[in-house]
Amino acid sequence: MTEATSFPMANGLSEHAAGAGTPPRGGRAWKFGDHVDTDAIIPARHCNTADPRALAAHCMEDADPGFAAAVRPGDVIVGGVNFGCGSSREVAPIAIKAAGVSAVIAASFARIFFRNAINLGLPILECPAAAAAIDAGHIVEVTPATGAIFDRTTGETYQAEPFPDFLMQIIAAGGLLNYAQARLTERR
Amino acid sequence: MGQNIAEKILAAHAGRVSVRPGEFLNASVDLVLASELSGVVALREFERIEGARIFDPDKVVFVFDHFTPNKDIASAEIVRECRAFALRTGIRYYDVGRAGIQHVLLPEQGLVSPGDIVAGADSHTCTYGALGAFGTGVGSTDAAVAMALGELWLRVPESIKVVYHGHLRPWVTAKDVIIHTIGILGVDGARYQAIEFAGEAIQAIDMAGRLTMANMAIEAGAKTGLIAPDDITRAFVEKAGGRLDRLYASDPDAEYARVIDVDVSDLEPMVAIPYLPENAREASTLGDVTIDQVVIGMCTNGNLADLRQAAAVLAGHKVHPRVRTIIIPGSQAVYLAALREGLIETFVEANCVVSTPTCGPCLGGHMGVLASGERCVSTSNRNFHGRMGHIDSQVYLASPAVAAAAAIAGRIVPPDAIDMVDETAFVAAKEPRHD
Structure with a gap:
């Protein structure tokens, strides 16, 4: 049994995109356009809480009001350029993660959203070709550790930009908090 | 090889002589900032770090400005949690009656000085670039970790230099200049990069106008928007009670990803x-x-x-x-x-x-x-x-x-x-x- 099949996968996905000892994850693609801002991801009127479940209930509300009710665990968000632009609100990636989204694929990410996703361990994949070609409803599998993207609906595969080693350390630690914990221990 | 302002500030905060764009580093921070909305997430993350103490209570500030005076019960609860954390840890905080909007308040209170790195859990922290400080918007977990370690991970950005020439006509202001500039760059034209605002037209703009311009650097996707300190900066910082010991200017042979020249003489009021x-x-x-x-x-x-x-x-x-x-x-x-x-x-x-x-x-x-x-x-x-x-x-x-x-x-x-x-x-x- 491979490591990939030892993990339960949403929607009975194949092992196609597996690699580097981490299982693929995925589900249906939800397609959005360019410059999806954090007000669209989680409107400020719902930011008077830090409870992930409460935030998830309004995830993507101003971009697609039906999203929060219909999204299933494992589903994938596909955006265009500059995904997550606007405010620094970390509740944006928190809401996406709490909604069960397994990864965000985009042509490019706005910088604060990018660092928040790395820090929180929300898998993000920067891949213009995949972002352009994957349509709403396609079944998509991603392997965050390798950047492999597989569109099961079309059979196409894509490779996202690899992360620099520095960021891989944060990702491998399980997020910035664990990374910081190790640095704090190191200092003492 | 010359260094630009952004590179000089980052090098100085990473114990380095020089840095190059694309490098990742852990930089020490001079100020960590959060509002009540980003602060409540940050403090909860901070409390998950085992054995964490505030690295320097004078260098962490909470400003309750987004939904204050409390607009509803949920907001009131958030502010209360932030206030209790501030009182418990001894960090600075600004509450209703003494507060202001972060990016107006902090420069005015002398809490930001040229040459500083400010990690703010608010995207418009780039405003402090007007003082020649590397202010940059980060997330709440970033703020939590900076509160504990006094440092922030950063990728050294490439810089875009925008050089403004000419004189502004009556009724044309810094806001018009920055809207025009974002129109040129696009909302992701400076993504992952720093902007440096320069030229004689910038030197003629007062500090309020400079703060307006740097504030909107993020609207072009930028990490910060810097203006080299000059006499206007010195006078402002002196009056506010800040420090003037780290005034960086770009070297003549500093490198830029792009240099854009903008003549503002014919610029009209913009929307x-x-x-x-x-x-x-x-x-x-x-x-x-x-x-x-x-x-x-x-x-x-x-x-x-x-x-x-x-x-x-x-x-x-x-x-x-x-x-x-x-x-x-x-x-x-x-x-x-x-x-x-x-x-x-x-x-x-x-x-x-x-x-x-x-x-x-x-x-x-x-x-x-x-x-x-x-x-x-x-x-x-x-x-x-x-x-x-x-x-x-x-x-x-x-x-x-x-x-x-x-x-x-x-x-x-x-x-x-x-x-x-x-x-x-x-x-x-x-x-x-x-x-």
Whole structure:
């Protein structure tokens, strides 16, 4: 049994995109356009809480009001350029993660959203070709550790930009908090 | 190889002689900042770090400004949690009555100095670039870790240098310059990069105007928007009580990803139309865009010079009967100075309301939320779908002068379309004053 099949996968996905000892994850693609801002991801009127479940209930509300009710665990968000632009609100990636989204694929990410996703361990994949070609409803599998993207609906595969080693350390630690914990221990 | 300002500041905070774009490093920070909304997430993350203590309570500041005075019970609970954390840990915090909007308050209080790195859990932390400080917006977990370790991970950005030439015409302000600039760069034109604002036209802009320009660097995707410290910076920082021991300037042979020259001599009053800040248009060309609300102030244009600009247009006029006009001074000190100068009286006589300092309406929080189909001219920095309220409302971004003119006319017009009662008030506002 491979490591990939030892993990339960949403929607009975194949092992196609597996690699580097981490299982693929995925589900249906939800397609959005360019410059999806954090007000669209989680409107400020719902930011008077830090409870992930409460935030998830309004995830993507101003971009697609039906999203929060219909999204299933494992589903994938596909955006265009500059995904997550606007405010620094970390509740944006928190809401996406709490909604069960397994990864965000985009042509490019706005910088604060990018660092928040790395820090929180929300898998993000920067891949213009995949972002352009994957349509709403396609079944998509991603392997965050390798950047492999597989569109099961079309059979196409894509490779996202690899992360620099520095960021891989944060990702491998399980997020910035664990990374910081190790640095704090190191200092003492 | 020469270094630019951004590289010099980052090198100095990473114990390095020099750094190159693309490198990752852990930089020490001089100030960690959060609002109540980002702070509550940050403090909960901080408390998950085993054995963590605040690295330096004088270098961590919470400013309760987004949904304050508390707009609802949920907001009140968040502020209470942040306040209790501040009292328990001894960090600085600014509450209603002493607070202001972060990016007006901190420079005014001398909490930001040239050469600093400020990690702010608010995207408009880039405002401090106006002082020659590397202010950059980060997330709440970043802030939590910076509170514990006094450091922030950063990728050294490439820099874009924008060199401004010429002289601004009457009624053309720093806000018009930055809207024009974002129109050139695009909303992701400086993504992952730093912007350096330079040239003789920048040197002629007062500190309030510089703060406006740097504030909107993030609207081009930038990490920060820096202006080299000069006499205007020195005078401002000295008065505020900040430090002047780290004034960095770019070397003549510093490297840039792009250098853009902009002649501002023919620039007209600008407006960024929905739904992106890059949609820069000349105010005179918009035709008959009727409006329902005007908001003047906030973090982008909430300094005294900004309010003077608006008052110069509004003096002797009444706001159009169909328009609500909300004035938001950026801090208690700005409010008091505006009161003493008679600006508040001018606003009230013109049928504006004057609010306590708050971010409220800019993000559709409170104090001026828009209904569906409503249109607002705002001196804030974002005009995304639904930014100030209903998803089908619209925001047009403009200077205080253009916003004030729109308030009177009931539609978007350039300021010189309004008969001025007291044009000298605006001339005074254009002098490099530092109060």
